Amino acid sequence: MLDLVRKPLEEPLEESPAEIREDFALECNTRLGYSLAAATVKTHNEDAALRATLRELDIDPFEQESVTRYRRRKMDDCNRRRARLVGLNWGIFFAGCALLVASVPAGLAVGPAGFCPLAVAATTMIVAAVMLGTWILECIDVWEWGWAALEKFSAPVPEFALQSALEIRERCPEARFFVSYLVQMRDIAISGDPFLVVASSKGRRYYIEVWNEPSFAGRRMA
Numbered sequence: 404m405l406d407l408v409r410k411p412l413e414e415p416l417e418e419s420p421a422e423i424r425e426d427f428a429l430e431c432n433t434r435l436g437y438s439l440a441a442a443t444v445k446t447h448n449e450d451a452a453l454r455a456t457l458r459e460l461d462i463d464p465f466e467q468e469s470v471t472r473y474r475r476r477k478m479d480d481c482n483r484r485r486a487r488l489v490g491l492n493w494g495i496f497f498a499g500c501a502l503l504v505a506s507v508p509a510g511l512a513v514g515p516a517g518f519c520p521l522a523v524a525a526t527t528m529i530v531a532a533v534m535l536g537t538w539i540l541e542c543i544d545v546w547e548w549g550w551a552a553l554e555k556f557s558a559p560v561p562e563f564a565l566q567s568a569l570e571i572r573e574r575c576p577e578a579r580f581f582v583s584y585l586v587q588m589r590d591i592a593i594s595g596d597p598f599l600v601v602a603s604s605k606g607r608r609y610y611i612e613v614w615n616e617p618s619f620a621g622r623r624m625a
Contacts, residue, residue: 407473407613409463412454449577450606456575457601457609462567464609470598474548474583477596481546481585492535499528544587553580553599564599564612571611577604 457464479486506521553560553568560582568580584597599612 406469406476408466408469410466411463412458447606449603453571453575453578453601453603453606453609456571456578457611459574460567460570462571462611464611465598465613467610470610473596477585478546478548485545488535492532495528495535496532499525499532502528546585546587549584549586551582551584553582556582556584556597558584558597560597560599561614564614567612568599568601571601578602579604581608583610 502521503525506525551557571578572580579602581600581602582597583600596613596615598610600608600610602608
């Protein structure tokens with residue numbers, strides 16, 4: 404089910420004190436060496452320029468709340484097999500512990516030299532749980548959302564996403580592009596549904612494209 408929602412950017416971006424006092428901030432930087440105010444102004448103006456560019460190109464970013472829900476759901480889907488195995492592992496372990504406790508009276512009855520099937524079964528279950536847990540840790544990695552600059556992303560990016568990036572860069576040279584994707588860090592395996600993200604140098608991030616799921620049909624969805 405498609406649960407990503409695009410939301411038009413509000414216009415205009417609300418002015419901040421930093422923007423209103425730009426000349427003052429630059430004077431502080433030049434004459435006092437205090438650069439924080441000027442850096443704040445620069446960040447604000449770059450973000451305003453990027454937002455204006457997105458509006459000019461009619462690119463509505465995905466709503467942040469819908470992105471958060473979507474990313475969480477996709478990560479849970481990828482980790483479901485591991486979660487089930489972890490649950491099974493704990494079930495075997497606790498069952499073995501319970502059986503071991505239950506075997507104590509029988510073990511006392513047969514004495515040190517006797518054979519207690521319950522104790523053997525309990526020990527076997529606990530050992531099996533430890534071995535299964537070790538295998539899970541070593542062989543089944545956790546899927547997590549990773550980040551990479553677009554120029555360092557090693558997997559294919561569809562043409563429509565690259566076209567969006569080119570159009571934005573042409574109008575807003577300061578824009579930076581990233582890819583947010585599900586990855587297994589140990590095996591460097593990449594799952595589907597990466598996002599193309601654009602940001603000003605130190606400003607907000609905007610999720611503008613997503614791909615690799617059939618419902619997206621290889622094109623931008625409204």
